[in-house]
Amino acid sequence: MGVPALTQEWMDAYKAAILADPEYKQIAKDWEGSVSLVVLADPDKGIPETVYLFQDYWHGDVGDFVVCDKEKAENAKFVMTGDYSRWKQIARKELDATKALLQGKLKMKGDLPYVVRNIKTVNKVIDILGTFDTIWPDEV
Amino acid sequence: MGNGYAGKVLLVNLTNNSWTDLALDEQDLKKYIGGSCLAAKLYLDRYNLDADPLSEENPLMIMTGPMVGSGFPGTSRFSICAKAPQTGIWGESACGGTFGPELKRAGYDGIVFEGKSSSPVYLSLIDSQIQLLDASHLWGKDIYEATDLLKSDNKSLKVLTIGPAGENLVKISAIGNDKGHFSGRTGLGAVMGSKRLKAIVVKGSGKPAKADEERYKAAFKTAVAEVKDSALAEGLHMMGSDANMDLGMVTGDVPIKNWTVGQDFDLSYNLSGPTLSEKYLTKAHACSNCPVACKRVVKVDDGPFKTEEGPGPEYETCGTFGTMMMNPDLGAVIKANELCNKYGMDTISCGSAIALAMELFEKGTLSKDDVDGLDLSWGNMEAVMSLIKKMAYREGFGDILADGAVKAAQKIGGDSIDCVVHVKGLEAPMHDPRGFHGMGLAYMMSNRGACHLQHAVLATEQGMASWPQLFDMKDDYEGTTSVDKAALVYNSENYGILGNSLAICHYLVDILKPETILEAFNAITGFNLSTGELLESGMRDWTLKRGFNNLLGITAKDDKLPKRLLIALEEGGAAGSVPDVKLLLSEYYAIRGLDEKGFPRPEKLTELGLIELKNRLYH
Numbered sequence: 189m190g191v192p193a194l195t196q197e198w199m200d201a202y203k204a205a206i207l208a209d210p211e212y213k214q215i216a217k218d219w220e221g222s223v224s225l226v227v228l229a230d231p232d233k234g235i236p237e238t239v240y241l242f243q244d245y246w247h248g249d250v251g252d253f254v255v256c257d258k259e260k261a262e263n264a265k266f267v268m269t270g271d272y273s274r275w276k277q278i279a280r281k282e283l284d285a286t287k288a289l290l291q292g293k294l295k296m297k298g299d300l301p302y303v304v305r306n307i308k309t310v311n312k313v314i315d316i317l318g319t320f321d322t323i324w325p326d327e328v
Numbered sequence: 329m330g331n332g333y334a335g336k337v338l339l340v341n342l343t344n345n346s347w348t349d350l351a352l353d354e355q356d357l358k359k360y361i362g363g364s365c366l367a368a369k370l371y372l373d374r375y376n377l378d379a380d381p382l383s384e385e386n387p388l389m390i391m392t393g394p395m396v397g398s399g400f401p402g403t404s405r406f407s408i409c410a411k412a413p414q415t416g417i418w419g420e421s422a423c424g425g426t427f428g429p430e431l432k433r434a435g436y437d438g439i440v441f442e443g444k445s446s447s448p449v450y451l452s453l454i455d456s457q458i459q460l461l462d463a464s465h466l467w468g469k470d471i472y473e474a475t476d477l478l479k480s481d482n483k484s485l486k487v488l489t490i491g492p493a494g495e496n497l498v499k500i501s502a503i504g505n506d507k508g509h510f511s512g513r514t515g516l517g518a519v520m521g522s523k524r525l526k527a528i529v530v531k532g533s534g535k536p537a538k539a540d541e542e543r544y545k546a547a548f549k550t551a552v553a554e555v556k557d558s559a560l561a562e563g564l565h566m567m568g569s570d571a572n573m574d575l576g577m578v579t580g581d582v583p584i585k586n587w588t589v590g591q592d593f594d595l596s597y598n599l600s601g602p603t604l605s606e607k608y609l610t611k612a613h614a615c616s617n618c619p620v621a622c623k624r625v626v627k628v629d630d631g632p633f634k635t636e637e638g639p640g641p642e643y644e645t646c647g648t649f650g651t652m653m654m655n656p657d658l659g660a661v662i663k664a665n666e667l668c669n670k671y672g673m674d675t676i677s678c679g680s681a682i683a684l685a686m687e688l689f690e691k692g693t694l695s696k697d698d699v700d701g702l703d704l705s706w707g708n709m710e711a712v713m714s715l716i717k718k719m720a721y722r723e724g725f726g727d728i729l730a731d732g733a734v735k736a737a738q739k740i741g742g743d744s745i746d747c748v749v750h751v752k753g754l755e756a757p758m759h760d761p762r763g764f765h766g767m768g769l770a771y772m773m774s775n776r777g778a779c780h781l782q783h784a785v786l787a788t789e790q791g792m793a794s795w796p797q798l799f800d801m802k803d804d805y806e807g808t809t810s811v812d813k814a815a816l817v818y819n820s821e822n823y824g825i826l827g828n829s830l831a832i833c834h835y836l837v838d839i840l841k842p843e844t845i846l847e848a849f850n851a852i853t854g855f856n857l858s859t860g861e862l863l864e865s866g867m868r869d870w871t872l873k874r875g876f877n878n879l880l881g882i883t884a885k886d887d888k889l890p891k892r893l894l895i896a897l898e899e900g901g902a903a904g905s906v907p908d909v910k911l912l913l914s915e916y917y918a919i920r921g922l923d924e925k926g927f928p929r930p931e932k933l934t935e936l937g938l939i940e941l942k943n944r945l946y947h
Contacts, residue, residue, distance in 0.1 A: 282803070282804065284804055287790075287791025287803070290559055290793075291791065291793065291794045292558065295559075296559060300559065300562055300566055302602075304563065304567065304600070304601065304602060305602045307574050307578055308593075311578065
């Protein structure tokens with residue numbers, strides 16, 4: 189039994205998975221700042237409107253993890269934007285997020301050297317994304 | 329001047345102090361494009377392959393490409409080619425900077441130096457005015473001093489020069505352009521030194537013609553937009569090529585302690601692109617007409633490794649003088665880079681040779697007495713600075729290392745060759761094939777020895793670029809598998825090798841869409857090649873150089889990885905993984921059309937229009 193992707197329930201599950209991870213706190217101890225994931229509308233795949241997801245990370249702790257509006261999302265320190273299909277590939281570990289970014293399949297607004305410097309934290313958070321069961325809207 | 333080409337190469341005979349123009353055939357230009365591919369064709373047509381690389385029979389060829397001088401992003405390049413002193417096979421080394429476009433503006437696609445001068449000279453090519461001038465006042469000067477002297481009366485001259493290493497026939501010596509750009513690999517500075525050719529200065533006022541100016545402008549505009557939209561370009565601009573240090577440490581790409589350790593995040597933190605920017609960067613710098621500006625200008629303000637403001641180290645140098653030596657001091661890397669630049673030595677080969685010496689010192693194979701009393705403990709960078717100078721001047725133990733790690737190991741003896749990571753005599757760059765098996769195959773099959781710039785495998789296998797419009801490929805390749813890699817390497821060679829014939833920077837090959845590059849190429853030349861024809865040109869390029877090497881005795885037995893790369897690392901992104909050499913080679917040989925001896929099959933040579941090469945290989 190999974191949780192529906194890109195919903196508040198899914199964000200709660202994601203946050204819980206991060207907090208439960210035994211390595212996360214140590215790996216992310218230097219990370220400061222919020223991250224937004226923007227999933228572009230794709231009505232054919234069950235995403236009628238663009239979805240904005242806000243995540244707050246601070247030195248190994250996790251704050252707000254919410255579905256939000258565009259304004260809140262765009263005020264995050266890092267904003268990652270991509271097609272639904274790409275996010276799904278990333279969550280399923282079919283596409284590495286760094287490769288997606290370099291290939292232009294994801295776009296990022298924010299301090300790129302900071303991300304490079306903290307690539308272990310980024311990889312860890314994305315790894316965790318694939319650790320809980322998700323129901324994808326185009327597979328319902 | 330024709331479209332995209334000057335249509336001629338300047339042939340300079342240093343023995344006779346004479347020169348003449350060599351007209352280029354348009355059909356040859358369509359087939360071989362330019363750069364190192366055209367150089368290989370010229371070499372095979374005109375010169376004796378059996379020549380000693382440091383003899384007057386070995387020509388030194390400096391070649392641009394059709395897009396050079398157009399102003400298109402990344403097209404400031406030129407390739408320097410010869411039979412390589414370091415390896416004895418095909419040698420080429422590309423360079424960015426300012427020299428290539430200026431040579432085109434002076435009315436030439438390239439310069440070929442034949443023979444040998446009896447005394448030091450330099451070539452002055454200022455539009456149609458050509459002179460061979462006395463260089464005795466420059467001989468012995470380092471690259472920075474010689475460049476400054478040559479520009480003292482005219483700062484707009486573009487300079488290509490060697491330093492003491494090239495003069496001393498050090499077989500890992502480099503050639504420097506305007507103190508900021510270097511043609512380092514395979515030791516071509518020694519070919520220049522053997523000819524007593526200290527420098528070349530160029531100034532041109534022409535403008536290479538384009539077949540269709542409006543079409544070109546549209547392609548240029550598209551290219552600039554693609555650069556602006558690229559995270560890779562942004563990363564290179566902000567962090568330089570050393571952006572790879574942090575990322576590569578996670579994936580298992582970065583060699584550590586002479587390829588024996590798999591991961592060390594303290595080293596990568598201290599040696600990374602962000603650290604370079606935070607602590608030492610004074611400004612970013614670009615090659616001619618490049619919107620990416622990945623070059624670093626740096627300065628170490630104080631301490632034992634204080635430097636003047638100058639070109640900063642690339643990722644490769646942060647590897648060889650950083651992780652490979654267990655040196656966490658980026659300031660020391662910058663100093664080592666400055667010394668190599670001034671003396672004119674390749675930083676990959678130089679750093680790899682010193683890392684070998686450090687390992688042999690630790691093992692007791694080399695004693696303090698063997699190394700001129702130096703303490704070659706890991707990370708002792710004071711000793712490294714001494715050794716760099718000794719290598720450039722062939723002094724003491726420096727003379728042992730001066731021809732690269734392979735020849736040093738051969739001189740030292742015992743099992744020291746097992747500590748050298750090389751293919752066909754060229755030390756591998758700082759990308760570990762245990763983390764990326766396709767790179768292992770690419771090293772084995774690169775025509776100048778282990779190399780990451782004769783193909784685009786670094787980009788495709790590590791996910792910096794994806795070109796499904798060119799060939800069948802996945803979005804994401806797992807590094808530590810050999811499955812499905814032969815086809816990826818073959819295709820990435822056929823496309824990536826064009827960087828060296830079109831003479832366009834490999835980073836721009838990765839950043840720009842292939843159709844944008846092709847559109848610009850066709851707008852400039854009017855050749856109107858299809859994508860398929862362009863890729864066929866890449867196949868021809870690879871096969872031509874392979875044939876060159878086959879004629880020099882290279883066979884299947886030389887297509888191998890060194891012992892060290894077949895020993896798995898215990899930690900890091902490549903832990904427990906080694907390339908499956910047998911699988912990689914068997915699949916690749918079939919796709920590439922090589923026979924069991926490692927020769928291109930006759931039908932493949934016919935298919936690619938390489939009939940003369942076929943006749944020589946199968947006479």
